[in-house]
Amino acid sequence: MIVWLNGAFGVGKTSAAAAMAGLGGRLGVFDPEEIGALLTRVRRAPSGDFQDLPAWRRLVTLTTAELAGHAAGPLVVPMTVLDEGYAREIFNGVRSRAHDVAHVVLHCEPDELAARIDGDRDGADRAVWVARRDWRHSRRPAYYRALPWLHCLGKPLVIDTTHLSPVDVARRVLRCAGIAYDDGEL
Numbered sequence: 001m002i003v004w005l006n007g008a009f010g011v012g013k014t015s016a017a018a019a020m021a022g023l024g025g026r027l028g029v030f031d032p033e034e035i036g037a038l039l040t041r042v043r044r045a046p047s048g049d050f051q052d053l054p055a056w057r058r059l060v061t062l063t064t065a066e067l068a069g070h071a072a073g074p075l076v077v078p079m080t081v082l083d084e085g086y087a088r089e090i091f092n093g094v095r096s097r098a099h100d101v102a103h104v105v106l107h108c109e110p111d112e113l114a115a116r117i118d119g120d121r122d123g124a125d126r127a128v129w130v131a132r133r134d135w136r137h138s139r140r141p142a143y144y145r146a147l148p149w150l151h152c153l154g155k156p157l158v159i160d161t162t163h164l165s166p167v168d169v170a171r172r173v174l175r176c177a178g179i180a181y182d183d184g185e186l
Contacts, residue, residue, distance in 0.1 A: 002068050002099055003177050004091070005078040006150060007106035008143035009136040010117035012166055013078035016106060019170035023181040026073030032060045033079065057086055061093035068099045074179055082139070082146045087153055102177045105150045106169065108162040113140065 003020075005013040014031070021027045036050035039059065045052045060079075068075040081087040091101050108116070117136045121129050151158055157176045161169050174181045 001074040001177070001179070002064060002094060002101045003074055003076045003173065003179070004101055004103050005076065005106055005173070006081060006087070006103060007161075008108075008113055009080050009139045010120060011106045011108055011113060012116065012161055012169060013080065013106055015166035016161075016169040016173060017076045017078040019166040020076050020174060020181075023167070023170050023183070024073065024174060024179060025182060026071075027179070028067060028071035028073065028075045030064060030067050030075055030077050031079065032056075032064070032077065035059045035063060051081065051083065051086055057089050058093075061090050061097075064090070065094050065097040065099055068094070069097075074177070080139075080143070082142045082150075084146070084149045084153065091153070102157060103153055104157040104159065104173050104176070106159055106161050106173075107147075108160065110140070110144075112162045 005017060007013055017029050017031075021029050036056055039053060039056050040050050043053065043055075045056075050056045064075065064077060081090065087103075091103065094101055114137070117133055117140075120133075124132065150156070157173070159169060159172050159176070164172070171181070171183070
């Protein structure tokens with residue numbers, strides 16, 4: 001099984017994936033941004049977004065399916081995809097390779113999302129943090145426009161994370177996806 005964590009940039013997908021791995025034990029985590037970083041060293045997307053490169057979507061589809069086939073347990077994929085066509089392309093491609101995809105949308109209210117984006121320094125120097133913060137804020141409207149189809153695509157599991165810690169989010173995702181986990185404290 002693949003648990004795809006989708007949602008706004010800055011909502012906490014990576015933090016939830018790390019907490020899930022801590023609780024789930026046998027969970028694997030794959031971040032498709034790694035493919036984006038690799039691909040953009042070879043070719044930059046004219047739009048500036050590596051998701052616009054068909055090669056990124058093909059490589060993510062193939063890599064996700066391959067990793068899921070080799071993982072000891074479910075594979076967690078924390079990645080925002082706000083283009084419905086791209087999401088369908090990836091999910092249908094993974095499903096065509098005999099893998100179940102649980103599409104989980106992590107949501108939070110606009111004020112909380114803004115606060116999370118502003119507070120996520122992640123050890124980055126000021127210039128990197130400001131650029132990442134500004135980019136994430138610029139993508140917030142695209143997330144809110146995508147909400148209707150995000151709530152319908154695949155196996156829509158929508159979790160409001162507004163008042164939840166990453167560990168609480170992880171527990172809800174694992175429970176909703178039917179994945180057994182150690183309920184001990186992290």
